[in-house]
Amino acid sequence: MERLDLTFTWIGIATLAIFVVGYYFIANEEKYHIDKSVPALFIGIFTFLLISVYYYINDLDIKMVHDEAEAVILEIAEIVFFLFVAMTYIESLIHMGVFDRLKHNLITKGYTYRKLFWVTGFLAFFISPIVDNLTTALILSTVLITIDKSNKEFLVPSAINIVVAANAGGAWSPFGDITTLMAWTAGKGNFIDFIFLFPSSILGYLITAFLLSRFVPNEKPNVNKDEKEPKMKEGAWMIIALGIITIICAVLSHQVLDFPAMWGMMFGLVLLKIYSFRLTKIFGEGHFNVFASMAKIENNTLLFFFGILAAVGALYFVGWLTLASVVYEPQYLGSTYANIGVGFLSAIVDNVPVMSAILKANPDMDLSNWMLVCLTAGIGGSLISFGSAAGVGVMGKLKGIYTFSSHMKYAWTILIGYFVSIGIWYVQFEILGFN
Template identity: 75%
Template sequence: MFKVLLSFLLCSVAAFASGGSATSEIPDLTMTWIGFASLIIFVIGYYFVAAEEKYEIDKAKPALFIGTFIFILIALYYAINDLDMDLVHVQAQHLILEIAEIFFFLFVAMTYIESLIHMNVFDKLKYNLVTKGYSYRKLFWVTGFIAFFLSPIADNLTTALILSTVLITIEKKRKDFLVPGAINIVVAANAGGAWSPFGDITTLMAWTAGKGVFTDFLYLFPAAIGGYLITAFLLSKFVPTEKPEFDASKEEVPVMAEGAKVVMGLGVFTIFCAVMSHQVLHLPAMWGMMFGLSLLKVYSYGLNRRHGKEHFNIFHSMAKIENNTLMFFFGILAAVGGLYFIGWLALASHVYSPDVLGPTWSNIGVGFLSAIVDNVPVMSAVLKANPQMGLDQWMLVTLTAGVGGSLISFGSAAGVGVMGKLHGIYTFNSHMKYAWTILIGYIVSISIWYIQYEVLQISHYGS
């Protein structure tokens, strides 16, 4: 549901282009000293994010610095040059709204995950998987398929967080299993979300913009699963074939805490509330998430009344949340918002124009750009540019913008979430070691799209 939440960013981003007379007068600062300075700061900051393992610096630190510093410099530029400071204020308000919605959405999702960990739900799942005698390689495939088919219902971030937690409980040390397994989950979650209007921000943005009806996006399933299967097949060759060391006779069978099944049910209902909040009630998706958190708090009160205060303390779950992941998102969204305000992302949309590269190559390039920057502003720029394209090309850019984030570890919400869960194990460098397998899968996805839409013309409106 993280992707559903991000759809609300459309309202904020649209304001950059058409939100009234104030935003229509925003000056283009790309070719000024503040424009170049901000771009350089962004690139340097991203370097330290990528080199997290080399410098032993948490990725949230450089991200938070560049996000806050860029906007401070923009405000100083406006003040020095006697420009309209109200523009800065309005854009900052929009940015705060975006970040707050994402922050609270993630906060609730992570609270539920930590609560389920506390109640031994994932230990039970791990025990059930391992006691079946599955090898590392079979566990690799099982977690991947679960991620692919869970992501369209939930979202890529929540799916990746849940399954990476399962992964680290199965094995805590063997990187030859954990790294390919983590990449597999990220790729599967992103690919799975690409063919559902609710599974990925790119599909939701295109759907709400009227670029296709609900069923049109379901036709992306062959391209999504085809590319994933190729990547997973190549990755599986690096996964050990032996079974995890596990003696069931010496291990205590995990018992889920009283009320765990209800908490799982509340988690599903919370996701439902997030969808309904956005789709039906026209509230931000985080509103439904926060309502779900309130239900969890009420239920925890009842559990404490029946089983004692130490049975389940929701504030202990909150205390274990990966705050560095939240701070990373704050910094990156602030930095991207600053670059958008200056005009760099609008410039990128001109580069994307079909008059330059043509629709197919431009849309393929969107996938690579979304991995480096972020698929939200990139897809927004494409939609605002609104090039004259048919359904086939709109489905292609939806696919590439959604799946392309897998090419770099921090290129998608799923990748960032897994980096937080497998800190020091799943890193930028470990991801790039196997990035060629993802690139091959990306090419296969595009090839399947081409055969389906251009050769066979199989689509909702196709013959």
């Protein structure tokens, strides 16, 4: 049975209104001290229940709502379980001292502020495709405040550099950003297709980084080189290796076996649990326990994704996303200009619901434009400090230093890099036809 268009009925208007009010509280999490997962879960779950009531009282086929809810749950499960395993590995590496060792190695090299700016930026760009942009930004922003807690001339440009690098690095990997992960699991591109975004991502980032670096002092920070060198725990290198194997399993699972990528990730979790059992036998209970790593996962982040993806599913079901997708029609903006606009929208709204809405609306686009929207949704969030998870995370780490206003002072450098990335995409995909 064809899905009903309910956009301008009371249920359609109520669904949109609840989403807007809920998203207001999500965007103002720090102002109201309400964890973002709470309004996200409310709008996601309540709107579907409200739609069910509408179908029930109007004697409509409620099985349509049931089928849509099941489809949404399946989509959410693929994302949430993927992230769950990735977060477990990250927490395991933190416990084993991997990132403490990295941080120590960086701050004891005797680098100048400017060299540290470049090193942390490149690390963010190349770690985020494997780890994810939020975790990468949190780790490296911790390194920044370890180097210097008060020098804003160093901290502000370097914080922006890490956010831009983490988002740009995440854009060319299927699991470097939630948006690319969503597009990959939705079948909008193969694993290798995302790799072709590398030139756009890195060249746009390098332009922004070069411009930002001009504002960073070229002198050495005062660092305590006598600080005791942290040691990685026994088994750390094996967990790193298992993490790489897990990523390979996720790729093979999705690309070769046509399974959800999370299936390969869950197999990687099994391997980690087996190795955890071995480490416990050798070194005792306190050395490493995979369930202790699971306990440290930011569950509010997972619940936020559950809620926001369910809310976008409700907007799609009542017809709002189909209505909004007309901008992709050739007589309006068309795919390319609409996708460029997505970057600016994702900076204001957050790229996750924006990408979810686009995937739900499923406009008729070729591969090059699906790659463009992954690029713009990913790196567009850098334009404003709270436009991406990485930016929000760094704002929390550098409170009072990296702020909305301090970010906007240098936003022009990010805008230039954004258009350079789009220009590289255009040459690569549209002129040369190389993808």
